[in-house]
Amino acid sequence: MRSELGQFRDKQFGVFTAQQVRREYTRAELRARVDRQEWVRVFQGVYREAAMPPTPALRVEAARLSMGLPFLAACYDTAAELHGFSVLDDQLTHVLGGQVSRSRRLIVHRDRIDPTELELIQGSVATNAARTAVDVARTANRMDALATLDLALRRGLSRAELAFEVAKQVGRRGRRQAVELIELADHRAESPMESRTRLQCIDAGLPHPEPQVEVRTRDGLRRIDLGWRHWRIGLEYHSATWHSGPAAALRDNPRHNWLTTDGWTIYYADAPDVYHHPDHFTEPIRHAMYRG
Known part of the structure; x- marks a missing residue:
């Protein structure tokens, strides 16, 4: 980028106007850089470099x-x-x-x-x-x-x-x-999806779940995304990033095994359930509470 336009860019959070471009470039040069996707139009008459987030x-x-x-x-x-x-x-x-x-x-x-x-x-x-x-x-x-x-x-x-x-x-x-x-x-909610999951539980008429429940087991202190201590019921949100791949079982299985051994029942929700089918996790939890 030529020097004067670079100075405008640096003073303007990484953007520059078509009018500023034309101080050092022709209209054809501007169009060529946009066509090559070197420059990206942000709004009418204003551009950023493609590498600029x-x-x-x-x-x-x-x-x-x-x-x-x-x-x-x-x-x-x-x-x-x-x-x-x-x-x-x-x-x-x-x-x-x-x-x-x-x-x-x-x-x-x-x-x-x-x-x-x-x-x-x-x-x-x-x-x-x-x-x-x-x-x-x-x-x-x-x-x-x-x-x-x-x-x-x-x-x-x-x-x-x-x-x-x-x-x-x-x-x-x-x-x-x-x-x-x-x-x-x-x-206490540690992610937006945990917040959304919690609201689906509340909107389903369940008692309000506690975020990030700490449970002391024989294997140490464990945390559950959402929980109901009275019923020893937990709800975990499964994200695609954290709960996938070969390391997921190494992280999750021992933790959940100890929780189950100590009398906790753990349920799970994923994004499709939270957005489209919350009954997939709220109804089993409701039935477990009634049994309890």
Whole structure:
């Protein structure tokens, strides 16, 4: 990349505009680099190098340049990415503003915002952590909303901060959901899928499971993703990465053998069950509780 354009890129979180390109390149050179996939269009008139990852800061800056604004703030899940508690993979970019976006990947929200609810994080302006978490909790589907709240608590946000923020949002769409899920949120959840699994158990009418249950067995201290101590029942979420391959049995089998020996019954859930067939694990657990 030629020197002047490289300077623009370095000051702009890795993006540059077509107008900046044309200071040192012809239109034909720009098209050639895009056609060869050396440069990737982020939003209208704004590009990044193919090797440059599309971080939230990069996408927000690209949105600002594309919209020709001096200032732009991230919100909703893009702000959650910046704060480190996003659980989504959709790569949409959410910003506050009054313009209409011409890109399906750029969502402009016309929400009312108090300047005190904005902060600088990773060099980008975004809604603060409490406002962000509550906005996502109001608008995301229930499983993603709870997973976001769990992770926000794990990252250091307090339940009191969430309660204070949601109290300010009277009349806003989805506030009732946010209020409900803030009460259910738990910092002990160690993954978004554990959070989603826990909510499916609650929505099925089971007693609320305890996350990361510690059980002292004759083989040492063991932990279960979710558990009901009264019934000595545990529920493990099986991810494709951790619970697969030849090492999985070496990790899981001895642990579960000791739990079974000590009177625990362990059930399992995977992603298809959690998203589409929660009864595959909630009903066997319900029947086991009734038998107990």
